[in-house]
Amino acid sequence: MANNFLKTSRLDQFLDALRLFGELHAPTTSESGVHRFSLLDDPADLNLDYRRTQIPPKKYLLPFREEILHCAGDTYREGHCGAVDMVLFGVHSCDLEGIAYLDRVFLADPADPGYSARRASLTLVGVTCHPDDFCFCPEGTVSTACDLFLAASGDGFHLTSHSVRGNAILAAAEHLLEEGVPLQPATSSGLCFPPQDPELRFSDHPLWEKFASTCVSCGACSVCCPTCYCFDVREYPALSGGCTRIREWDNCLFASHGEVAGANFRPERLDRLRYRFLHKYCGFTPLQGISSCVGCGRCKEVCPVDIDLRELTVAPKQVQP
Amino acid sequence: MRPMKLAITGLTACSGCQLTLLNCEDELPELLARCELVYFPLAESGNKLEVQFDAAIVEGAVSTPKDLELLFRLRNASKVLVAYGTCALFGGVAAMNNMTCSRHDLLQAVFGAAEKLPESFAPAPLANYVSVDAVVTGCPPEKQEIAELLAALAAGTLPPPRSYPVCTECRSRENLCLLLEKNELCLGPVVQGGCNARCPATGIVCEGCRGPVREANVAQELELLLERGFGRDEIERRMSRFKPEWDYGQRH
Numbered sequence: 001m002a003n004n005f006l007k008t009s010r011l012d013q014f015l016d017a018l019r020l021f022g023e024l025h026a027p028t029t030s031e032s033g034v035h036r037f038s039l040l041d042d043p044a045d046l047n048l049d050y051r052r053t054q055i056p057p058k059k060y061l062l063p064f065r066e067e068i069l070h071c072a073g074d075t076y077r078e079g080h081c082g083a084v085d086m087v088l089f090g091v092h093s094c095d096l097e098g099i100a101y102l103d104r105v106f107l108a109d110p111a112d113p114g115y116s117a118r119r120a121s122l123t124l125v126g127v128t129c130h131p132d133d134f135c136f137c138p139e140g141t142v143s144t145a146c147d148l149f150l151a152a153s154g155d156g157f158h159l160t161s162h163s164v165r166g167n168a169i170l171a172a173a174e175h176l177l178e179e180g181v182p183l184q185p186a187t188s189s190g191l192c193f194p195p196q197d198p199e200l201r202f203s204d205h206p207l208w209e210k211f212a213s214t215c216v217s218c219g220a221c222s223v224c225c226p227t228c229y230c231f232d233v234r235e236y237p238a239l240s241g242g243c244t245r246i247r248e249w250d251n252c253l254f255a256s257h258g259e260v261a262g263a264n265f266r267p268e269r270l271d272r273l274r275y276r277f278l279h280k281y282c283g284f285t286p287l288q289g290i291s292s293c294v295g296c297g298r299c300k301e302v303c304p305v306d307i308d309l310r311e312l313t314v315a316p317k318q319v320q321p
Numbered sequence: 322m323r324p325m326k327l328a329i330t331g332l333t334a335c336s337g338c339q340l341t342l343l344n345c346e347d348e349l350p351e352l353l354a355r356c357e358l359v360y361f362p363l364a365e366s367g368n369k370l371e372v373q374f375d376a377a378i379v380e381g382a383v384s385t386p387k388d389l390e391l392l393f394r395l396r397n398a399s400k401v402l403v404a405y406g407t408c409a410l411f412g413g414v415a416a417m418n419n420m421t422c423s424r425h426d427l428l429q430a431v432f433g434a435a436e437k438l439p440e441s442f443a444p445a446p447l448a449n450y451v452s453v454d455a456v457v458t459g460c461p462p463e464k465q466e467i468a469e470l471l472a473a474l475a476a477g478t479l480p481p482p483r484s485y486p487v488c489t490e491c492r493s494r495e496n497l498c499l500l501l502e503k504n505e506l507c508l509g510p511v512v513q514g515g516c517n518a519r520c521p522a523t524g525i526v527c528e529g530c531r532g533p534v535r536e537a538n539v540a541q542e543l544e545l546l547l548e549r550g551f552g553r554d555e556i557e558r559r560m561s562r563f564k565p566e567w568d569y570g571q572r573h
Contacts, residue, residue: 032497032524054495064493213572216510216538216545219489220498236469237476239351249493255536256484269536269573302492304501304510304545 004170005180007156012043015089017173021123021165022085025060027053037088048090051132052296056095056226057088058102061118064223065248068114068233072242079245083117092129093143094192094296098226099124100145101292105229108286123165128152134297136310137192153180192295196281196313201274205312212270214305219251221299221307227280227292230257252276277309325375325475328360328395329405332388333415333444334381338406339363341461342378348468355475374399376474382408382415382444389450396451401474404453407460409446411532411564414460416444419565455479458513460530460563466515483515486534487527491518499526504549506559511537530563539571 006014018024026040027050035050037057067079091099106115124146131139142149147166150157158180161167170177222228232250237243250257252275258266266272283290293310300308331339343364345352356375360368377399383389396402407413418427428438447453457470469480487509491498499521500507507526509518513534520527533539546556560567 030495030497034495034497036495055493059493064490214538214541216488216541217486217534217536218492218510219485220492223489223492234481236480237472237478239348239355239468239472239475241476243476249489251485251489254485256482302498302501304498305541 002170003174003177003179004159005153005156005178006150006159006173006176007178009155010176011157013176014173015040015043015046017176018087018089018123018125018169020172021169022087022121024087024089026089040089046090048127049130050090051130052092052134052298052301053095054224054298054302056098056224056296056298057091057124058098058226058229060086060088060122061099061102061115062106062229062231062249065246066114067244068247069245070242071245072238072240078113081114081117083121085121085123087123087125089125090127091124091146092296093126093141094129094135094137094294095226096124096126096143096145097192097294098296100143101227101290101294102229104287123147123169125150125169127157132297134301135295136297137295141192156180193281193291193293193310195283195289195291196277198278198282200313201277201282203312206316207312208270208273211273211307211309212268215253215269215273215307216304217251217253217255217269217272218304219254220302220304221276222251222253223249224298224302226294226296226298232256252279273309277312280309281313324354325356326359326372327356328370328374328377328379328399329358329364330360330362330377330379330391330395332379332381332392332409332447333384334406334408334413336363336380337461338380338409338459341464342467345464345468348464348471352471356471370394370398372398376401376403378403378405378470379447380405380409382412383447383450384415384444385439385441392447392451401454401479402447402451403455403457403470403474404447405457406462407458407530407532407563408444410448410456410458412444412446413563416565417562419443420561458531459516463516483513484535485514486510486537487512487514487516487518487521487531490514490516491521491527494518494522496521497524499524500545500549506546506549506551506556508542508560510545511539511542528562529560532564533567536573537571538573539567539569541572543569 024040025037027047028038028045029035029047035053037053070077106112126146126149128151144162147163148169149160161170230250231247233247235243235245253272258264266275280293281291359372360370362368377395383392404410408415424443432438457466473480491509496518499505505526508529509527511533512527512529513531
């Protein structure tokens with residue numbers, strides 16, 4: 001059988017091999033101590049012990065803000081998608097599942113041009129995670145939604161390829177690998193929080209009112225969510241004539257999210273919370289019946305007022321006041 | 322196309338907003354090609370007020386009879402009146418003590434026990450006296466938002482507003498949350514974004530220079546800060562730095 005075990009002492013050399021496949025990005029820690037994915041110049045900056053990055057890898061596929069169209073006179077051109085060959089190393093299973101969900105949204109017919117270009121040039125290398133109190137995915141789950149997965153084991157990693165590109169990486173790194181004990185076959189974690197009955201969003205659970213009164217609509221929950229993809233499209237005229245159209249992340253708790261000419265579909269914060277519940281845990285057409293929660297725990301960690309919408313699925317008497 | 326006739330001026334203010342406009346060096350040639358600066362005393366001489374303006378861009382709060390006179394004149398002569406900067410929108414720094422002491426005491430503190438004090442009343446936003454058609458917030462406003470406004474005016478429209486708080490851009494930039502992680506008095510959740518979280522990105526809390534975000538949950542922000550051990554006085558003093566009056570019971 002082929003060698004598939006990488007000793008930790010050879011990780012730096014393995015990272016160099018990964019650079020053959022594109023610009024290497026990996027989990028690092030910022031000056032102020034925030035975990036994030038960023039360009040990895042120096043392997044010493046790698047932080048593989050991270051629990052979760054503040055922003056999930058979606059930032060590489062769906063940037064916070066991008067110019068999608070430029071008009072001038074009678075002509076227009078699409079924005080530059082900025083796709084470069086990139087390897088994202090050290091992604092946890094929840095985030096891999098998050099990307100798999102976004103793929104279902106943005107690569108479906110018709111595919112989003114910017115997203116598909118960036119996705120096609122992105123190589124994903126997953127790694128074993130260490131859950132903390134905020135995580136809520138089933139323990140020990142391993143995602144297969146990547147090119148290569150590194151399962152930590154003893155003094156190294158078992159490498160499993162899940163794509164042609166993964167095979168190519170294994171071939172390029174063959175001289176660094178040795179024989180290891182075979183692993184249990186990987187099980188896809190799938191989506192960790194089961195889909196909910198859409199009617200639940202209209203329940204008279206007392207937490208609805210509490211959340212509606214404490215939510216500050218800061219937007220952190222969706223900014224940091226690996227599967228939130230709502231965006232706003234705005235157009236700004238240019239002084240030279242013509243205009244620029246931008247796409248920017250939006251949040252369903254903002255007053256403007258459900259606003260249309262002359263009215264608002266969701267005028268109150270309570271309506272917006274019910275809508276968020278629907279989208280996260282029930283899904284809509286064509287992803288109806290699919291929960292988009294991957295259990296990364298970011299929303300729970302970043303919420304200033306400790307809102308956890310999952311509590312709405314538990315009978316009131318079991319909820320801490 | 323006829324260039325649009327512009328008036329750009331300030332009332333009770335530091336002229337910082339107008340200076341920020343003058344600092345848009347990259348955009349100035351295009352701006353001058355699209356408009357005629359008929360009245361812009363900070364930047365040029367030979368200003369005329371006795372004309373009709375396509376737009377008047379007014380910085381500062383209203384706090385003297387002369388402010389009022391200029392404001393009424395510009396309102397009557399302009400198709401579009403823009404409240405330009407935090408003072409013009411909310412009263413700003415000049416108004417921070419409106420709720421805590423009388424105008425007379427403030428004047429005496431500055432001018433001493435002079436026999437004749439200047440005529441002055443509590444600084445107030447433009448909208449307290451005239452109708453305002455467009456706003457650009459910030460102390461000073463972001464260059465990009467100024468360029469957006471001027472370009473939109475030249476195109477005969479107004480730029481689409483942003484309606485998210487500072488936290489949204491702050492989180493997106495992967496800054497450390499100063500409110501939750503460092504227990505600092507950060508006003509990010511209730512303050513209008515669009516500055517790309519300029520201050521928190523350098524480790525300084527949001528002091529609220531852009532004024533309240535739409536439907537700000539002021540009561541909850543107050544609770545969050547009280548829970549972190551800040552005193553009510555300290556919180557109110559900070560919040561009134563750029564806008565004197567907040568409804569501390571407002572949740573949406």
